Amino acid sequence: MKLKESLANFFAVICLTVVAAMAHASEAVFEPELPTVASSYFNKHNFSNYRPYLLAQNEVPTAKSQDEISVTSFEKFNPPLFTGSNAHKFLGVGTLALVIATAVAPKPPEVEDRAPTQAELDAQKSSSHAKLGRAAATLAVATVATGLLYHWDDFHLEDGLFDPDNQHALLGAAGALAMLYAISKAPDEGHAGMGIAGGAAMAVAIKLTW
Amino acid sequence: MKNNSIVLVSLTAALLVNSTHAGAEESFIGWLLDFSRTKEVKPVTDKHYQEECGECHFAYQPGLLPARSWDRLLKAEAMRDHFGDNAEMDIDTLKEIHDYAVENAADKSYYKRSRKIAAATADGPTPLRITELHYIQRKHHELPEKMIKGNRSVKSLSYCDKCHTQADDGVYDNDTVSIPNYPDWDD
Numbered sequence: 467m468k469l470k471e472s473l474a475n476f477f478a479v480i481c482l483t484v485v486a487a488m489a490h491a492s493e494a495v496f497e498p499e500l501p502t503v504a505s506s507y508f509n510k511h512n513f514s515n516y517r518p519y520l521l522a523q524n525e526v527p528t529a530k531s532q533d534e535i536s537v538t539s540f541e542k543f544n545p546p547l548f549t550g551s552n553a554h555k556f557l558g559v560g561t562l563a564l565v566i567a568t569a570v571a572p573k574p575p576e577v578e579d580r581a582p583t584q585a586e587l588d589a590q591k592s593s594s595h596a597k598l599g600r601a602a603a604t605l606a607v608a609t610v611a612t613g614l615l616y617h618w619d620d621f622h623l624e625d626g627l628f629d630p631d632n633q634h635a636l637l638g639a640a641g642a643l644a645m646l647y648a649i650s651k652a653p654d655e656g657h658a659g660m661g662i663a664g665g666a667a668m669a670v671a672i673k674l675t676w
Numbered sequence: 677m678k679n680n681s682i683v684l685v686s687l688t689a690a691l692l693v694n695s696t697h698a699g700a701e702e703s704f705i706g707w708l709l710d711f712s713r714t715k716e717v718k719p720v721t722d723k724h725y726q727e728e729c730g731e732c733h734f735a736y737q738p739g740l741l742p743a744r745s746w747d748r749l750l751k752a753e754a755m756r757d758h759f760g761d762n763a764e765m766d767i768d769t770l771k772e773i774h775d776y777a778v779e780n781a782a783d784k785s786y787y788k789r790s791r792k793i794a795a796a797t798a799d800g801p802t803p804l805r806i807t808e809l810h811y812i813q814r815k816h817h818e819l820p821e822k823m824i825k826g827n828r829s830v831k832s833l834s835y836c837d838k839c840h841t842q843a844d845d846g847v848y849d850n851d852t853v854s855i856p857n858y859p860d861w862d863d
Contacts, residue, residue, distance in 0.1 A: 543841040543854040551851055619815075629795060630788050673708070675715055675788055 482608050550616030557609040558638070558672050564602035565645075565665030571595040576653075590653045599661060603649045606642035606668060613638060634675040641667030707786065715788045717846035722776040724769060732763065734837045737846050739790035740806045742797045743781035749804060750774040759805075789848060807833045829856035 571594040577586055590596060613635065620631040627633065644664030651657040717739040720726050729735040738746060748754060750773055755763045765773075778784075783794035796811040797803055806812055816824075816833060824830050830838045837843040842852040855861045 543852075545841070545851045549851045551849065625792070625795065630791055676711070676713055 478604055482604075482611070550612060554609060554612040554616055557605055557612055558668065561602055561605040561609050561668055562665065562672065564598055564605055565661070565668065568595060568598040568602050568661065569665075571598050587653075596652065599645075599649050599652060602665070603642070603645040606645045606664070609668075610639050610642045630674050634671045637667045637671035637674070641665065641671060714786055716848060717789045718780060718785055718787045719844070719846040722772070725773050725776050728765060728769060728773055732761070734835065734843065736806060736836070738777040738780035739782050739785040739787055739846070740793060741777075741781060741803060741809075742783045742794055743778045744802045745797075745804060746774065746777035746781055748802055750777055787846070805834075806836075823855050823858055823861065827855070827857055 573595045574586070574590045574593045582590070617631070617635075621635045622629070623632065625632055627636075641664045644660050644667060648657045648661035648664060651660065717737045720735050720737055725738075726735050741749075749758075750770065752764070752767065752770060755765065755770065781794075782790040782797070785791070785794075793809060793811050796809060803809055812833070824833055836848070839853050839855045840848050841854050842848075853861075
């Protein structure tokens, strides 16, 4: 049973790594001349000295040497279906669905008046409730990971705690941690509250930036 | 149990704090139960605004600037010199456009991108150009010059709809960007 569980976890990690790597591979090439710290782009720094930034000054006339630029014909642009942002969105919604499924899934009877037998412990671990809970926590972690990868430039502490993206990131991360804590404590008493709190934090995080 | 209560109160507070802007458009419950997406900018819904502004340039959504900016931009005297052009129109039409823009400005919208713009422009001088907004500049900082000013199909950041293929719908996310002449660009 333990080996099977470990294999399942290992397989899940491999899948998530592959998904993350696939999406990461399509990211733009790193621009070495640009600062990578978000705060470098704030008003207090003279970041307008960076040449690429100057393009924002739209009053400057159009560059003259355009002859070498080939103009391609416009075609109807269809946004790609498989993107990091979409993966993040669907993972988040999937997490919520699994949290709800976990809450309503049948749970094995609790043993209160004596220590549970090994068979009862195994039944608890292999119940639908337990499996769905673990799946929800796994998806929550994947959601946070994809959020960090694809929306890292939306998160700026300098924007303050009332910034919806900052709140989204913090609540989402807190929700995932709460779910992980819940499954680590299961099937002990008290894990349900933390699991529900984690799901609620995720739900609020999604709503704030939906 | 006590911890759970704290968590519950914190989450409710987070929702309430964020619902203050929603109050301008709908009730808190209405906002809470509304599943339509509001992560971008509210599309233009006023026919006159769309027609009058769109006649000369992309009809920028009011949610891209705070109300005080629209108030200054859409005054009769200001329209005589609208970024170098005379954009005068009859007083009734201008009033309708002005009122629509002010009522749907960034600081009165619940749409996420508008809220970020509102927060970024809460202090300091009244911005008159969308391209001058710190938030917009930060979002475009990594684009090399050749893709905008050196790109004869774009020319300026002002032409949002040249690259943001769903700008008409108020959608400005990365997934819908397609820079003319640079089809392989990916953020």
